[in-house]
Each structure stands twice: as C-alpha cells, then as structure tokens.
Amino acid sequence: MILRTPLPEFFNDICEVVRLFISVSEIRLAEPGQDADLIHTHAERDGQWVEAFDYIGAHREAALAVPGGDALERKKQLKRLIKHTLYLLLRDALGVRPPWGSLTGIRPTRLVYEALEHGMDEAQALNWLSRTFDVSEHKSELLGEIVRAQRPVICHDTGVFDLYIGIPFCTTRCAYCSFASDELGNGRMVEPYLDALLREIAATGELMRTRGLKVRAAYMGGGTPTALSATQLTRVITAAQREFPNAIEWTCEAGRPDTIDRAKLQALLDLGITRISINPQTLCDRTLEIIGRRHTTRDTLDAYALARSMGFDDINMDLIAALPGEDIADFERTMRGVCELAPESVTVHTLAIKRASRLHERGYNQVDAPTAQRMVELARDMAHAAGYVPYYLYRQKYMAGNLENVGYSRPGRACLYNIDIMEETTHNLALGAGAISKWIFPERRRIERAANVRSIELYIQRLDEMVERKAHVISMYDDAPLN
Structure with missing residues (x-):
C-alpha cells in the first residue's frame, strides 16, 4: 500500500x-508525484485541525x-484525531x-484512568471510551471489571519500586517467540551470565539503598528461570533478596513444565517463594510439537x-489462544482442563506473530x-464460570x-507485579540482558527508560555501562523529587 500524508511523523x-x-x-510513503492508495490531508483553519482521508473512492473528514x-x-x-478519522473511513468503507x-x-x-482523573465516574468513563474510540460494549465491560479489580491494590507510592530479574535461557525456542532469549545448548554462557547478573544486583542494590527506596514486588522471568539448576536459582534469588529485602510478593516464572522438578521447587520454597507460573500454553500435544515445546500435557x-x-x-498458568492448527474445540478443551486444575490465576494470551519469530519466517x-x-x-466466559x-x-x-491478553485471578489473588508493570504506576528496576528499567515521573506525566542490551555477550562485556544507565535515570528522579 502506498500512503500520502503531509505529516510523516504520524506514519x-x-x-x-x-x-x-x-x-x-x-x-x-508516496514519492513526489507518485499515485497513492490512501491519501491523508491536514489543514488548520479557524482555530481547528481538519483531517481528511480518501481510500478506494470513500472520503472521511473530521x-x-x-x-x-x-x-x-x-x-x-x-494523533487521536488522525487515527479516529481514518478508522471511521475504513470501518464504514x-x-x-x-x-x-x-x-x-x-x-x-x-x-x-485518565477519564476518572478528570472527574468522571466509572460508567461515564466507559461511555466516553465507547463514544470517542468506538470500543465495543463487550470490551468496555471488560475494562470496567479490570479497573474495579485493580483500584484497591494499585500503587502510586514513588518511594517503592518493583524488581524484575531476567533469565534469558530456554531449553528450546518456541516458534512464536521473539524475546531476547537463547537456547541453553551446552550451557557455556550460563555461569558467565549469572556472574554478571549478580554484579548488577549488587550495584543496583546500593543505588536503591542510598535513596531509601523499597522493593514492593519481585518477578523472576525470562526465558525460563527453571532452565537453571536448583543451585543456580538459589544463588541468584538469595543475592536479590539480600539486596532487595522484604518484597510483599515474589514470583518465579517456572514456565515450561519439563524444567520443573522437586529440587528446584524445594529451593524456591526454602527461599519463601510460593508464587510460581506453570505455563502449558495448550493441553493439545499435537500443538505443543508444532510450536517447539519439549513437553506434553502429562508433563504439565x-x-x-x-x-x-x-x-x-x-x-498461575499461561495459555495462548489461536495457536497454529487449533480450532475453537481445541482451545475449549485446554481452558476447561486448566479451570479444573483450579490454579489461583490464569493468563490468556492471544497469539501475536512477531517478525523475529519462526512462525513469521x-x-x-x-x-x-x-x-x-x-x-x-470463550476464555472470559469459562473463567467467570470458574470464579475468576x-x-x-x-x-x-x-x-x-x-x-x-488478559490475566484472570481468584478474588484477592491478583499479581501485584503484573498490575504495576502494565499500568506503569510504579518504578521498575529491571536486571539482566534485554531488561528495560522504567522510572515514573507522574507530575510530569513522563517515564524515563534505561535499557540493557539484548545480547548476552554484550551484556556481560558492558555491564558497568548498564548500571550507569540506571544511575543516570535515577539521578533525574533525585533532581525532581515527587513526594
């Protein structure tokens, strides 16, 4: 498709x-003089922005x-005006x-939340969302449920932060995955990576202590953290708990069922961690083989x-809707099987085919x-029926x-880390290759990011630089106290 727009910054x-x-x-973007399939015009007159789009003989202006x-x-x-004008054109055409x-x-x-901050009640906010963005009634109701679940536990305390520890190793790479993770292979990079990670934990622990910041929730993800041995898990988590003590929630994403054994689970229990995620993605063995998972439903x-x-x-248990080769009946069997197990939470993802994934290739x-x-x-209906x-x-x-993607939980069992990271209300200190720290400046309505490099080798080599990036962002917070 060829697009002509006078505002390429909104391309x-x-x-x-x-x-x-x-x-x-x-x-x-159309070259000068080139015909275009979609034509956008922009004007400012009489104190108004006027946006117009033309496509296959249809015209819309706002x-x-x-x-x-x-x-x-x-x-x-x-941006909202441009997008909504084009949306209305394509919807009707x-x-x-x-x-x-x-x-x-x-x-x-x-x-x-933006509407609530402007004085609307929940019903008014959802009605505004439907009118302004044409959101369906079904999705507006879903947002209302989520906001009601979040409001009692959402955090706006700028004196706390959440902690993320990334373990970028998996036993195999799933066909849909585009994350910065490596297959374990012969494991030669694991110990050098953990050495660097422990150095980052120690250095950032000092940064947090000198500013009196306290950890709220901690999350160990990946990758697959349980691709590590029990000894390696203990080593990393012990260091993190020493530097960032007294988190009110600690999650380890055990992830793949074939990486879970008694020794690793006991190591987590010994460290006081009782929240884990076991992620089948599907209970269809045929699909598991297609997507490159080395486990079976029985393993789950x-x-x-x-x-x-x-x-x-x-x-928690993670599922994915719309996996390759699955129909509605397959997904329903998976959802029913998981609900019968009765985990405290179920996260239902919708398949996204990223450009770096093997499915895209x-x-x-x-x-x-x-x-x-x-x-x-179907997932929403079955989750509700099961008490989530x-x-x-x-x-x-x-x-x-x-x-x-929607996270469902039993009442009172919502994951604080997930709420914080998605709503971006709490600082996030993210450690490990590919991890992105975020510092929240609510009064300025701004978020500053400090990204670690994705490559494991470069992360190890440039660790001091990664720590310095975080120190720089946190120093900006020092210069603009928000309490």
Missing part, C-alpha cells in the same frame, strides 16, 4: 489503523478545536468493526500436582479474526484479531 500511527482492517505486508496545553498534549490530541474500535495502544485501561499435569503437593499455594497465517475473537470470549475475575490486560502488535 506509524496511520499504519497501525490500516492494519486493524487490512492485511498488508508493507506500507510505504475537525477538532486546536487544544491548549503543552506541545506533547497537542500532539497526543492530533469495509464494513468491519474491530472490537477495540480505533484503539491500537498497549494499555487501554490507561484511558479509563505432573508438574502442577508436584507443586501443589509441596505446598505452593499461588500458581515460515509464513504462518493467523487464524481468522472471528475465530480468535470467539476463543477469547479479570485483573490486568495488555495488547500487542500483530495479534490475532487485534485482540488482547
């Missing part, structure tokens, strides 16, 4: 809306009074209404039973949007049906 935003409706491999405020706020409002309307962002809950059931028998009382076509949507709706409530949500690019 990516326009592309996001196009991909809500049309599967296109490439969208390019205007908005140029708002006051700072440049960032004006840019945000202009193609006869398709995406469930999330014109929203393409990762965190739709943020808009609900055995790992879950072992964890329960040892005393783990807070278990193979040219896999996602399931059609109506099928993906039915799977996600949705407590966090996020969206991704390239997701089947332009849908969402």
